Amino acid sequence: QTVVTQEPSLTVSPGGTVTLTCASSTGAVTSGHAPNWFQQKPGQVPRALIYSTNNKHSWTPARFSGSLLGGKAALTLSGVQPEDEGDYYCLLYHNGAPEFGGGTKLTVL
Amino acid sequence: EVQLVESGGGLVQPGGSLRLSCAASGFTFSSFWMHWVRQAPGRGLVWVSHINPDGTTTDYADSVKGRFTVSRDNAKNTLFLQINSLRVDDTAVYYCGRINYPGDTWGQGTLVTVSS
Numbered sequence: 588q589t590v591v592t593q594e595p596s597l598t599v600s601p602g603g604t605v606t607l608t609c610a611s612s613t614g615a616v617t618s619g620h621a622p623n624w625f626q627q628k629p630g631q632v633p634r635a636l637i638y639s640t641n642n643k644h645s646w647t648p649a650r651f652s653g654s655l656l657g658g659k660a661a662l663t664l665s666g667v668q669p670e671d672e673g674d675y676y677c678l679l680y681h682n683g684a685p686e687f688g689g690g691t692k693l694t695v696l
Numbered sequence: 697e698v699q700l701v702e703s704g705g706g707l708v709q710p711g712g713s714l715r716l717s718c719a720a721s722g723f724t725f726s727s728f729w730m731h732w733v734r735q736a737p738g739r740g741l742v743w744v745s746h747i748n749p750d751g752t753t754t755d756y757a758d759s760v761k762g763r764f765t766v767s768r769d770n771a772k773n774t775l776f777l778q779i780n781s782l783r784v785d786d787t788a789v790y791y792c793g794r795i796n797y798p799g800d801t802w803g804q805g806t807l808v809t810v811s812s
Contacts, residue, residue: 623796638800684746690741
């Protein structure tokens, strides 16, 4: 069974930059895994931020960017805002079947 | 406006069944792969199942294979999830969603509680 791994938690200061990563137990993450990133705040429905590695939705703030970095998928937040605090989930496709990572709890402090 | 509205959740005893529905509007439903994702209380997101645009291809997470069946009615713009042999660990909010497309959207979710 494929396992997708994210950092359990990260802390960043307001205005700072942070990178969240998403690794696959099968090896290096590529664009073929079509990485997606989602944000979820307490009590809310998850909201899509990035699809197919680095594509933003119309509502995705410019400070969010997706990439491939060191064999992993990455989500970088530049100029972090207090409202960015929440849980972030990546999703990877393996042989056509999606799998979520365990999520990263981002604290802005 | 793209919208997905789930229904059909509720309290059910272990071993019971439910049929979840997801009504879609605001987009050409029949053109998109559709997914079910669940989230147990206080836990992360778990992909459950997906179905291709014409309903001929489906796939499931190992934890639900043989118990869950996804289907769709493109004439009625509706996605379904038949869940059988429910277990306590199936307790979760079930979301339907359109994933990996521009303008992805998720429904508000429907809560399934499995308890005796």
